[in-house]
Amino acid sequence: xxxxxxxxATLSVSPGETATLSCRASQSVSRNLAWYQQKPGQAPRLLMxxxxxxxxxxxxxxxxxxxxxxFTLTISSLQSEDFAIYYCQQYxxxxxxxxxxxxxxxxx
Amino acid sequence: xxxxxxxxxxxxxxxxSLRLSCAASGFTLRTYAMHWVRQAPGKGLEWVAGLPSxxxxxxxxxxxxxxxTISRDNSKNTMYLQMQSLRAEDTAVYYCARDLTxxxxxxxxxxxQGTRVSVSS
Numbered sequence: 001x002x003x004x005x006x007x008x009a010t011l012s013v014s015p016g017e018t019a020t021l022s023c024r025a026s027q028s029v030s031r032n033l034a035w036y037q038q039k040p041g042q043a044p045r046l047l048m049x050x051x052x053x054x055x056x057x058x059x060x061x062x063x064x065x066x067x068x069x070x071f072t073l074t075i076s077s078l079q080s081e082d083f084a085i086y087y088c089q090q091y092x093x094x095x096x097x098x099x100x101x102x103x104x105x106x107x108x
Numbered sequence: 109x110x111x112x113x114x115x116x117x118x119x120x121x122x123x124x125s126l127r128l129s130c131a132a133s134g135f136t137l138r139t140y141a142m143h144w145v146r147q148a149p150g151k152g153l154e155w156v157a158g159l160p161s162x163x164x165x166x167x168x169x170x171x172x173x174x175x176x177t178i179s180r181d182n183s184k185n186t187m188y189l190q191m192q193s194l195r196a197e198d199t200a201v202y203y204c205a206r207d208l209t210x211x212x213x214x215x216x217x218x219x220x221q222g223t224r225v226s227v228s229s
Contacts, residue, residue, distance in 0.1 A: 036153070036216075043203055043221055043222060044145075044153060044203075044219055045219070046215060046216060046217050049215050055217070087152060089153075091214035094167070094212075095155070095168065095169065096155045096169045096170075097155050097214035099152055099154070099155070101152045102152050102153075
């Protein structure tokens with residue numbers, strides 16, 4: 001099973017600034033890396049897949065980068081609705097696909 | 109617009125069984141791969157089970173293999189998760205999720221709001 005590790009656990013950023021979230025895989029997952037956003041009391045929402053392809057209706061301020069085992073989700077010009085928990089997911093080697101433990105993005 | 113509604117959760121004693129349902133609307137369930145994902149209280153996401161649109165294979169996490177069964181009833185546009193021999197560590201919110209395509213990609217495009225399962229004596 002591939003272990004996904006996210007850092008930091010909590011990230012405090014001011015609205016309007018840029019947030020950078022990291023995700024590391026225990027082995028290469030090629031381009032099979034996705035990101036999800038989850039707000040309190042809600043189901044997760046697919047943000048990004050294939051490292052950098054935005055899902056339907058995801059704004060351009062969300063961008064993904066990386067390769068192999070190291071990946072980054074960047075959120076620019078943070079809006080109030082962006083403060084949430086973000087999970088990375090590998091879907092290269094499955095079952096099971098596996099998720100990171102999450103990064104909580106909070107308002108500074 | 110695709111909608112998924114889970115039901116069937118509740119409080120159950122260890123060792124007992126429970127069946128979760130996931131009713132789909134706005135799309136035809138049999139044309140997509142489908143999954144169950146769970147989230148223990150205060151924890152992250154754990155994929156539980158998945159099946160492709162043609163039902164040709166069933167996939168399970170090791171933690172539930174042999175105890176949980178995923179299935180679907182195309183006539184009812186509904187997916188199920190039969191859970192047996194429940195353990196305290198199965199306590200979680202269970203989400204059903206639709207894959208991006210008919211084959212399993214594990215890209216979970218649409219999610220229900222979840223149903224809560226609590227296993228406790």
